[in-house]
Amino acid sequence: MPVKKIDSPQDLSTEAKIRAAARTVFHKKGFAATRTRDIAEEAGINLALLNYYFRSKEKLFQIIMMETMKHFMNGMIGVFNDEKTNLESKIQRVAISYIDLMIKDPEIPLFILSEIRANVDDFFSQMPIAKVILNSALMRQYKKAQADGEISNMEPIHFLINLMSMIVFPFAAAPMLKKVASLTDPQYQKMMEDRKVLIPIWINTLLKP
Amino acid sequence: MPVKKIDSPQDLSTEAKIRAAARTVFHKKGFAATRTRDIAEEAGINLALLNYYFRSKEKLFQIIMMETMKHFMNGMIGVFNDEKTNLESKIQRVAISYIDLMIKDPEIPLFILSEIRANVDDFFSQMPIAKVILNSALMRQYKKAQADGEISNMEPIHFLINLMSMIVFPFAAAPMLKKVASLTDPQYQKMMEDRKVLIPIWINTLLKP
DNA sequence: GTCTATAACGTGATAGAC
DNA sequence: GTCTATCACGTTATAGAC
Numbered sequence: 476m477p478v479k480k481i482d483s484p485q486d487l488s489t490e491a492k493i494r495a496a497a498r499t500v501f502h503k504k505g506f507a508a509t510r511t512r513d514i515a516e517e518a519g520i521n522l523a524l525l526n527y528y529f530r531s532k533e534k535l536f537q538i539i540m541m542e543t544m545k546h547f548m549n550g551m552i553g554v555f556n557d558e559k560t561n562l563e564s565k566i567q568r569v570a571i572s573y574i575d576l577m578i579k580d581p582e583i584p585l586f587i588l589s590e591i592r593a594n595v596d597d598f599f600s601q602m603p604i605a606k607v608i609l610n611s612a613l614m615r616q617y618k619k620a621q622a623d624g625e626i627s628n629m630e631p632i633h634f635l636i637n638l639m640s641m642i643v644f645p646f647a648a649a650p651m652l653k654k655v656a657s658l659t660d661p662q663y664q665k666m667m668e669d670r671k672v673l674i675p676i677w678i679n680t681l682l683k684p
Numbered sequence: 685m686p687v688k689k690i691d692s693p694q695d696l697s698t699e700a701k702i703r704a705a706a707r708t709v710f711h712k713k714g715f716a717a718t719r720t721r722d723i724a725e726e727a728g729i730n731l732a733l734l735n736y737y738f739r740s741k742e743k744l745f746q747i748i749m750m751e752t753m754k755h756f757m758n759g760m761i762g763v764f765n766d767e768k769t770n771l772e773s774k775i776q777r778v779a780i781s782y783i784d785l786m787i788k789d790p791e792i793p794l795f796i797l798s799e800i801r802a803n804v805d806d807f808f809s810q811m812p813i814a815k816v817i818l819n820s821a822l823m824r825q826y827k828k829a830q831a832d833g834e835i836s837n838m839e840p841i842h843f844l845i846n847l848m849s850m851i852v853f854p855f856a857a858a859p860m861l862k863k864v865a866s867l868t869d870p871q872y873q874k875m876m877e878d879r880k881v882l883i884p885i886w887i888n889t890l891l892k893p
Numbered sequence: 894g895t896c897t898a899t900a901a902c903g904t905g906a907t908a909g910a911c
Numbered sequence: 912g913t914c915t916a917t918c919a920c921g922t923t924a925t926a927g928a929c
Binding site for chain 3: 719721731732739
């Protein structure tokens with residue numbers, strides 16, 4: 476009886492190989508700078524197969540973009556809307572899950588920020604992201620805590636910006652940061668690990684009434 | 685006696701027109717996505733003139749990149765190394781001068797973050813930025829205040845990251861932010877103006893001993 | 894489904910007239 | 912210095928054999 480094997484590149488279907496390669500290359504170089512040949516080479520397949528499976532570079536890119544956005548948003552929405560946790564633990568979980576995601580996949584933040592600039596409306600027309608975030612359990616709890624005088628009067632939008640800034644920015648600026656602070660990769664990783672616990676503490680400090 | 689006129693596009697030399705157009709287009713679209721024809725059109729000149737004055741797209745880009753980095757760093761270095769101001773007022777001035785710079789030129793942060801990724805070493809080999817920042821008056825004052833127990837024990841690198849994150853990130857994420865929070869441009873601008881005074885207050889709160 | 898060969902097109906760069 | 916016309920090349924996409 477054959478043992479179920481973990482997927483390895485050789486086991487993937489051609490279509491899956493192309494998709495995985497496209498994700499890697501697009502994430503690293505962005506749409507304009509990647510050539511379909513890069514993707515074919517990364518996937519170890521013939522260039523013609525890319526068009527056979529995905530019709531065009533643009534179609535393939537849209538698939539990766541949507542998939543990446545969904546991946547990035549799903550974690551968020553889950554945590555933001557968990558009715559069972561309170562504000563403080565939500566902040567902890569946002570920091571942890573996002574930093575984990577970006578340690579695993581450090582190209583994502585800059586990829587999203589860069590590629591969205593060109594096509595803001597395309598994506599958000601399909602994703603009702605504004606409503607989802609502004610009406611999330613997190614935001615409701617935040618406003619309630621404010622109304623009850625349990626936290627400071629920092630405007631909700633600034634709270635959100637500050638939280639996301641402290642989490643995401645050091646990843647978007649990683650190459651520069653490493654240079655400026657002369658950090659080795661392990662040192663950098665350690666720092667980001669530390670921030671998983673530090674950011675919630677800092678945010679709590681800012682929210683003290 | 686002719687009155688000295690403020691520069692307007694018509695008054696600029698052809699070379700200056702191309703340079704200004706290149707700055708605009710490169711900042712907005714990045715190197716890979718801009719076509720030399722875009723720049724020529726933006727400048728209102730013939731495509732051949734671009735190569736006549738700048739030899740190649742790449743040479744022109746390097747000029748813009750260096751110029752932009754210098755523009756971005758100069759403000760910083762001036763404030764960071766002003767021996768006459770104390771830590772608290774330096775933090776205020778960093779927030780104000782950077783936010784002003786990015787309100788005026790909102791494409792700069794994402795441009796730098798994206799384009800540096802491809803060529804980190806190229807730029808920093810020419811700019812001794814690590815030494816300049818780590819040995820700045822700001823950093824010395826920070827460490828001294830810490831040794832004297834006047835501020836909290838937040839590690840200097842985290843202090844720097846948090847400060848820059850809160851300042852820069854909302855500009856890098858502006859398109860997304862506007863969508864998510866359903867902000868009009870004036871509302872967005874107002875928010876960034878507010879942050880010029882709020883960020884120093886928040887940072888001070890974090891640094892309370 | 895997968896390959897090789899090539900078409901079709903876009904883009905950076907230049908020649909040469911003015 | 913500035914223009915038009917064109918080249919040279921790289922890249923996306925497809926035709927057609929296997």
